[in-house]
Amino acid sequence: QADIAMYYAKDKGRDNAQFFTSEMANVVTKKFGIDKEINDALASNQFALVYQPKVGRDGQDILGLEALIRWHHPDKGFISPAEFIPIAEESSLIVKIDEWVIDNALKQMSQWRTQDLEIVPIAVNLSGRHLVSDSLVPYVADRLAKYQIPGSMLEFEITEGVLLQDIQRCVEVLTELKALNIKISIDDFGTGYSSLSYLKRLPLDTLKIDQSFVEECDTHTEDAKICETIIHLAHNLELMIVAEGVETASQADTLASLGCEIFQGYYFYKPMSADAIPSLFSQRLVLS
Ligand code: C2E
Ligand code: MG
Ligand code: MG
Ligand code: MG
Numbered sequence: 001q002a003d004i005a006m007y008y009a010k011d012k013g014r015d016n017a018q019f020f021t022s023e024m025a026n027v028v029t030k031k032f033g034i035d036k037e038i039n040d041a042l043a044s045n046q047f048a049l050v051y052q053p054k055v056g057r058d059g060q061d062i063l064g065l066e067a068l069i070r071w072h073h074p075d076k077g078f079i080s081p082a083e084f085i086p087i088a089e090e091s092s093l094i095v096k097i098d099e100w101v102i103d104n105a106l107k108q109m110s111q112w113r114t115q116d117l118e119i120v121p122i123a124v125n126l127s128g129r130h131l132v133s134d135s136l137v138p139y140v141a142d143r144l145a146k147y148q149i150p151g152s153m154l155e156f157e158i159t160e161g162v163l164l165q166d167i168q169r170c171v172e173v174l175t176e177l178k179a180l181n182i183k184i185s186i187d188d189f190g191t192g193y194s195s196l197s198y199l200k201r202l203p204l205d206t207l208k209i210d211q212s213f214v215e216e217c218d219t220h221t222e223d224a225k226i227c228e229t230i231i232h233l234a235h236n237l238e239l240m241i242v243a244e245g246v247e248t249a250s251q252a253d254t255l256a257s258l259g260c261e262i263f264q265g266y267y268f269y270k271p272m273s274a275d276a277i278p279s280l281f282s283q284r285l286v287l288s
Pocket of ligand 3: 187188208210211244
């Protein structure tokens with residue numbers, strides 16, 4: 001009981017006198033319940049990866065794939081990563097999940113490579129806690145070697161918020177990842193409360209414009225201006241730019257006219273199972 005109270009109080013800050021109410025107990029029990037379920041899910045293969053392509057301006061060229069985790073719970077059915085990733089991020093469970101994702105994405109890529117597919121880099125979302133941990137770089141180096149994948153075929157997507165917590169440590173880790181030729185993207189760019197100064201300190205490759213700006217870029221001038229500014233910023237810093245969550249031709253056209261080169265979203269492709277990926281590449285070869 002004392003452990004649980006401390007666990008809860010940690011979130012609320014020390015100065016805040018807290019009474020341990022039954023409502024709080026419910027919150028905590030639920031949290032620990034999910035922790036156990038995530039451990040079970042890792043042990044019994046309840047997670048799967050889907051892959052969402054990133055495409056060029058014409059929508060034909062597939063330039064990359066993003067691995068996204070899916071949880072098919074035996075009783076509760078589908079649970080969204082938006083629901084369980086934030087909970088996992090409160091403990092070291094997220095490291096186990098991220099390692100599972102890295103291992104499975106690289107294993108999948110090695111399978112595609114033995115099928116002689118002309119495969120593109122795979123992006124994996126990485127939590128902040130994992131990024132700054134000592135274990136990330138050795139783990140990734142080990143898995144790249146195990147599956148004989150060049151680091152240039154792997155990309156990590158990290159959110160801005162992560163970078164602000166410990167910028168010096170982030171510089172160190174990202175520099176080590178760059179030494180392995182791994183690419184780094186900033187995910188959901190524009191939604192963190194960041195100072196822009198980190199952009200010049202970190203060895204980045206890509207900014208991903210958050211979907212919230214893309215959504216109304218073709219109907220609201222302000223959103224178009226924000227997209228344009230982010231695209232110019234990226235280009236001035238010699239970074240690539242990806243627009244996320246593109247759902248309509250009109251959004252894609254607007255973004256292209258603002259200088260965006262890489263697109264991701266339901267308008268082009270939804271996240272798809274690994275089985276569906278090979279035909280995507282053979283289809284492209286037939287077309288060209
Ligand atoms: P994210 O990395 O920004 O991923 C984009 C999310 O938008 C994905 O949701 C994707 O399925 C969805 N999406 C893509 N195109 C469209 C579109 O055109 N319209 C709309 N409405 N949505 C679109 P998903 O897969 O539910 O993932 C949500 C978030 O959960 C991700 O945001 C990422 O932050 C996190 N996440 C997902 N998989 C992983 C993972 O393997 N590890 C970690 N650490 N986080 C993950
Ligand atoms: Mg992402
Ligand atoms: Mg995103
Ligand atoms: Mg997101």
